[in-house]
Amino acid sequence: MLVSIVMTLVAASTPLLLAALGELVAEKAGVLNLGVEGMMLCGAVAGFSVAFSTGSTGAGVVAAAGAGIAAAMIFAVLALSLMANQVATGLALTIFGIGASSLVGAGFVGRTVERLGPVFPAALSQHPLLRIVFGHDILVYLSLALVAGVSFVLSRTRAGLILRAVGENDASAHAIGYPVVAIRYGAVAFGGALAGLAGACFSLALTPMWADRLTAGRGWIALALVVFSAWKPGRLLIGAYLFGAVMTLELQAKAAGVAWLAPEVLAMTPYLATIAVLTMMSLGRRTGRLDAPACLGKPFSAS
Amino acid sequence: MLALSPMIAIGATMLLGMIVFTAMGYDGFHAVESIFLTPFLEPQRWADIGVKAAPLVMIALGLAIGFRANVWNIGAEGQYVMGAVAGTGVALLTYDMSGWWILPAMALAGILGGMAWAAIPALLRVKLQVSEILTSLMLTYVAVQLLYFLVRGPWKDPDGFNFPQTRMFTADQTLPTVIEGTLVHLGIPVALIIAAIAWLTMEKTTAGYAVKVVGLAPAAARHGGFSAARTTWATMLLGGGLAGLAGLFEAAGPFGQLTPQFPVGYGFTAIIVAFLGRLSPPGIVFGGIVLAGSYVGGEIAQSTVRLPQAATGMFQALLLFMLLATDVLVTWRIAWKRRAA
Numbered sequence: 001m002l003v004s005i006v007m008t009l010v011a012a013s014t015p016l017l018l019a020a021l022g023e024l025v026a027e028k029a030g031v032l033n034l035g036v037e038g039m040m041l042c043g044a045v046a047g048f049s050v051a052f053s054t055g056s057t058g059a060g061v062v063a064a065a066g067a068g069i070a071a072a073m074i075f076a077v078l079a080l081s082l083m084a085n086q087v088a089t090g091l092a093l094t095i096f097g098i099g100a101s102s103l104v105g106a107g108f109v110g111r112t113v114e115r116l117g118p119v120f121p122a123a124l125s126q127h128p129l130l131r132i133v134f135g136h137d138i139l140v141y142l143s144l145a146l147v148a149g150v151s152f153v154l155s156r157t158r159a160g161l162i163l164r165a166v167g168e169n170d171a172s173a174h175a176i177g178y179p180v181v182a183i184r185y186g187a188v189a190f191g192g193a194l195a196g197l198a199g200a201c202f203s204l205a206l207t208p209m210w211a212d213r214l215t216a217g218r219g220w221i222a223l224a225l226v227v228f229s230a231w232k233p234g235r236l237l238i239g240a241y242l243f244g245a246v247m248t249l250e251l252q253a254k255a256a257g258v259a260w261l262a263p264e265v266l267a268m269t270p271y272l273a274t275i276a277v278l279t280m281m282s283l284g285r286r287t288g289r290l291d292a293p294a295c296l297g298k299p300f301s302a303s
Numbered sequence: 304m305l306a307l308s309p310m311i312a313i314g315a316t317m318l319l320g321m322i323v324f325t326a327m328g329y330d331g332f333h334a335v336e337s338i339f340l341t342p343f344l345e346p347q348r349w350a351d352i353g354v355k356a357a358p359l360v361m362i363a364l365g366l367a368i369g370f371r372a373n374v375w376n377i378g379a380e381g382q383y384v385m386g387a388v389a390g391t392g393v394a395l396l397t398y399d400m401s402g403w404w405i406l407p408a409m410a411l412a413g414i415l416g417g418m419a420w421a422a423i424p425a426l427l428r429v430k431l432q433v434s435e436i437l438t439s440l441m442l443t444y445v446a447v448q449l450l451y452f453l454v455r456g457p458w459k460d461p462d463g464f465n466f467p468q469t470r471m472f473t474a475d476q477t478l479p480t481v482i483e484g485t486l487v488h489l490g491i492p493v494a495l496i497i498a499a500i501a502w503l504t505m506e507k508t509t510a511g512y513a514v515k516v517v518g519l520a521p522a523a524a525r526h527g528g529f530s531a532a533r534t535t536w537a538t539m540l541l542g543g544g545l546a547g548l549a550g551l552f553e554a555a556g557p558f559g560q561l562t563p564q565f566p567v568g569y570g571f572t573a574i575i576v577a578f579l580g581r582l583s584p585p586g587i588v589f590g591g592i593v594l595a596g597s598y599v600g601g602e603i604a605q606s607t608v609r610l611p612q613a614a615t616g617m618f619q620a621l622l623l624f625m626l627l628a629t630d631v632l633v634t635w636r637i638a639w640k641r642r643a644a
Contacts, residue, residue, distance in 0.1 A: 099616030
């Protein structure tokens with residue numbers, strides 16, 4: 001029982017962690033991409049359709065990351081090269097992702113693919129406790145490795161310093177000679193790849209069956225998690241797993257058929273929890289958006 | 304140039320849509336024709352366009368005024384649902400009654416319901432600087448679940464064969480039609496009147512001026528004594544109230560009851576309408592008609608070229624991308640200059 005709860009928790013947290021980590025990197029570079037939900041849906045549908053037609057779930061995962069990057073590039077061209085309003089462009093990307101995934105997925109509704117399986121041989125995860133360590137799919141381990149990697153790169157390396165400089169003071173970074181727009185393109189692409197993988201979690205790992213809008217607003221929760229984390233990867237890990245726990249509770253309560261609580265009320269909890277968390281963050285820090293990168297959401301032109 | 308760029312965007316969307324849908328194996332040319340031209344060329348479709356344009360215009364008007372002040376209320380869908388829920392509450396309470404006052408009472412409840420839902424992100428934004436983008440959007444999911452809960456539970460029609468829906472509204476609770484024998488209901492002229500009032504307010508009053516200044520130059524607005532907090536409150540409540548009224552009009556008009564199919568995405572499409580209309584009321588009326596046409600055309604394309612319904616959403620998203628891209632033409636002048644060697 002406990003083991004299955006932990007397994008569900010990890011599975012539910014992973015897409016949030018992946019999507020939020022990608023967005024964190026983009027925001028560190030000063031780009032506010034509200035299109036996370038849309039990029040996730042593009043990744044989910046690309047992953048599913050490739051896995052369905054090739055029979056290879058692994059190929060699906062790669063395709064999901066690729067679709068996430070492709071979607072992110074639409075945003076990048078509009079917001080970074082054409083200097084369109086980032087809020088509006090991000091919304092456009094989400095509306096696009098909903099439409100595109102619904103259109104491409106129309107023929108797949110109800111179809112199934114082979115689930116993304118555990119990485120390690122089954123022998124290792126026979127014992128329940130070992131299963132908690134060795135029983136997950138590749139995306140779980142990848143997400144944890146990426147948290148460590150992003151954390152290290154941002155705080156300890158020259159590349160991370162440059163990325164942060166671009167997000168904190170784009171004009172100075174440009175004056176020193178760093179290609180601000182190119183670095184932002186890279187950060188947005190990274191965010192897209194991770195959002196795409198987060199989408200693959202939904203269509204290939206959690207429920208390997210296509211359903212319309214299967215991400216159900218999790219991309220927006222990922223955006224809120226970045227605020228919660230105060231732009232620190234370590235705190236993002238905690239936040240994502242806390243939200244995974246909320247969702248696991250929701251699922252457990254639903255499965256147990258808690259009679260006095262309507263299923264609709266349970267379905268509201270992740271969203272209400274997000275609002276509560278955002279509110280508490282602001283209560284704890286009266287100064288407001290102090291931790292956000294200074295140039296977040298501002299367009300930059302070199303001329 | 305300002306009025307031209309939406310036209311360029313529409314043209315580019317038609318071209319791009321043709322290419323994309325041909326590549327996907329559909330008859331791209333006829334798909335575009337069905338979605339962008341047929342609805343406007345066949346007079347029997349005009350009533351349908353009007354019915355779909357009315358809520359889009361009403362919601363977009365409220366959102367656009369907020370966007371101008373840099374207040375990003377993107378939870379209009381939730382406010383629309385809550386307006387319908389509040390109005391339906393009144394309808395169920397007055398089920399056994401009759402009188403001219405019932406429909407106005409429902410409309411008032413609709414406005415208040417939408418406002419209440421918008422007040423939450425407004426309060427959090429003004430008092431605690433919580434992003435209204437995230438909170439208003441989260442509340443949309445909450446509103447939709449609340450609607451599901453009500454129609455499956457306490458508000459379920461006792462004579463409805465266990466279908467998850469409320470009673471049908473009575474004659475006193477439904478919007479009167481203004482053109483006999485069509486679907487054209489009172490909501491359509493009301494939407495146009497609201498657009499006219501919004502236009503006068505934005506162009507001719509200090510309040511409208513304050514909204515624009517707060518959005519364009521927050522520092523200057525503070526000097527001028529225009530309060531950003533007050534603008535946030537005013538624009539959020541206005542947007543919520545209009546979305547709520549639009550929701551009530553849908554419930555008391557085309558739907559005639561509440562069902563789980565009620566959230567149809569007008570709150571999100573209205574964002575595109577607002578941008579297509581360049582955030583100005585006359586433009587929004589135009590934008591509402593174009594997007595309403597795309598819904599009607601999407602249905603035509605389903606039967607003519609077997610295009611799935613989801614294609615409408617794709618077209619709408621492409622249109623928003625093209626709009627944002629052509630905005631560059633408005634903000635920046637393209638100059639060809641030789642690079643220094």
